[in-house]
Amino acid sequence: MTTDQLATAEEQARLLSAALPYMQRYENKTVVVKYGGHAMGDAELGQAFARDIALLKQSGVNPIVVHGGGPQIGAMLNKMGIESKFEGGLRVTDRKTVEIVEMVLAGSINKEIVALINAEGEWAIGLCGKDGNMVFAEKAHKTIKDPDSNIERVLDLGFVGEPVEVDRTLLDLLARSEMIPVIAPVAPGRDGHTYNINADTFAGAIAGALSASRLLFLTDVPGVLDKDKKLIDELTVGEARALIADGTISGGMIPKVETCIEAIERGVEGVVILNGKAPHAVLLELFTHHGAGTLIVP
Numbered sequence: 001m002t003t004d005q006l007a008t009a010e011e012q013a014r015l016l017s018a019a020l021p022y023m024q025r026y027e028n029k030t031v032v033v034k035y036g037g038h039a040m041g042d043a044e045l046g047q048a049f050a051r052d053i054a055l056l057k058q059s060g061v062n063p064i065v066v067h068g069g070g071p072q073i074g075a076m077l078n079k080m081g082i083e084s085k086f087e088g089g090l091r092v093t094d095r096k097t098v099e100i101v102e103m104v105l106a107g108s109i110n111k112e113i114v115a116l117i118n119a120e121g122e123w124a125i126g127l128c129g130k131d132g133n134m135v136f137a138e139k140a141h142k143t144i145k146d147p148d149s150n151i152e153r154v155l156d157l158g159f160v161g162e163p164v165e166v167d168r169t170l171l172d173l174l175a176r177s178e179m180i181p182v183i184a185p186v187a188p189g190r191d192g193h194t195y196n197i198n199a200d201t202f203a204g205a206i207a208g209a210l211s212a213s214r215l216l217f218l219t220d221v222p223g224v225l226d227k228d229k230k231l232i233d234e235l236t237v238g239e240a241r242a243l244i245a246d247g248t249i250s251g252g253m254i255p256k257v258e259t260c261i262e263a264i265e266r267g268v269e270g271v272v273i274l275n276g277k278a279p280h281a282v283l284l285e286l287f288t289h290h291g292a293g294t295l296i297v298p
C-alpha cells in the first residue's frame with residue numbers, strides 16, 4: 001500500500017468511526033425524508049440523494065421518501081396552457097389540474113426517484129396515498145389572514161386535501177422487508193375524489209402516524225431565514241408561529257413550518273429543514289455532528 005492509499009484508508013476509518021454512534025442511534029428507526037421539487041437538482045444531485053437513501057437502508061435505518069414536485073407540475077401545466085395559482089402556499093386545484101398533478105407526481109417523478117434508488121442496488125417501491133388504502137384525505141378548509149388589514153379570508157382551493165386517516169399496515173409490512181417506500185402526495189377522499197396534498201403536509205402525516213425518529217425537509221434554501229435572510233439554527237414552535245404571523249415566513253415555507261409544528265406536537269422526535277441541493281445532505285444531517293439547517297423544537 002502506498003503512503004497516499006494508507007492516508008486515504010486512515011481518513012475513511014476515521015470518518016466511519018465518527019459516524020458509527022450516529023448510525024447506531026438510527027438503527028431500526030424510521031426516518032421520513034421529504035424530497036421537495038425545488039431540491040431535485042441535476043442528475044448528479046439526484047443520484048447523490050438516491051445513494052444517501054440506499055446507504056440509510058444498508059445501515060439498518062427504515063427510510064421513507066415522500067416527494068413533491070411543485071415546479072415540475074407548474075412546468076407541465078404551463079405546457080398545457082394552464083396557469084399555476086397559489087394561495088397561502090397551496091396550489092388552487094381544479095378538476096383538470098388534479099389529473100395533471102396525479103400524472104406528474106404519482107407518474108413521472110415517483111418512478112424517476114424509484115429508478116434512481118434502484119440504480120444504487122436497492123429495492124424502491126413507488127406508491128401514493130391510494131396504494132394499500134394508506135392515506136385518505138378530506139377537502140382542505142383553509143383561511144388566510146391579510147397581514148395589513150388582519151382580516152381572515154376563507155380559501156376555496158378546489159381539490160386540495162388534508163390527510164385525515166393514515167393506515168400504517170402497508171408501511172409496517174415494507175419496513176420489515178427490503179423495500180424502500182417512495183410516496184407521492186396524492187390521496188383519495190371517502191367522497192370518491194382524488195386530492196392534491198401539499199407534500200410537506202403529507203410527509204408530516206406519515207411521520208406522525210409512524211412516530212418517526214426524524215423528519216427531514218429537503219428544500220432549496222439553507223433552512224428558515226430571518227428578515228435579513230440569515231439562517232435561523234433553531235426555532236421554537238412559538239417563534240415559528242410568530243414568524244408566520246409577521247410575514248417573515250411566506251409562500252411554500254408556510255405549510256412546511258406548519259407541518260413541522262404539527263409533527264412535533266404528534267410526537268416526532270426531531271424535525272429539520274435543510275438544503276437538499278447540498279450534496280449528501282441527508283447523510284451529513286443524520287450521521288455527522290454538523291448541525292445544518294433549521295431544527296424546530298417544542
Ligand SMILES: Nc1ncnc2c1ncn2[C@@H]1O[C@H](COP(=O)(O)OP(=O)(O)O)[C@@H](O)[C@H]1O
Nearest residue numbers: 036037038219220221224225248249250252253
Ligand atoms: N423565511 C423564509 N425562509 C426560507 N425560505 C422562505 C421563507 N419565506 C419564504 N420562503 C420560500 O420558501 C421556499 C421553500 O418552499 P417551497 O418552494 O414550497 O419548497 P419545496 O418545493 O422544496 O417544498 C424557499 O425557496 C423560499 O423562496
Ligand SMILES: CC(=O)N[C@@H](CCC(=O)OP(=O)(O)O)C(=O)O
Nearest residue numbers: 036037068069070090091198199
Ligand atoms: C396542494 C399543493 O400545493 N400541492 C402541491 C403538491 C406538490 C408539492 O408539494 O411539491 P413541493 O414539495 O415541490 O412544493 C402542488 O400541487 O404543487
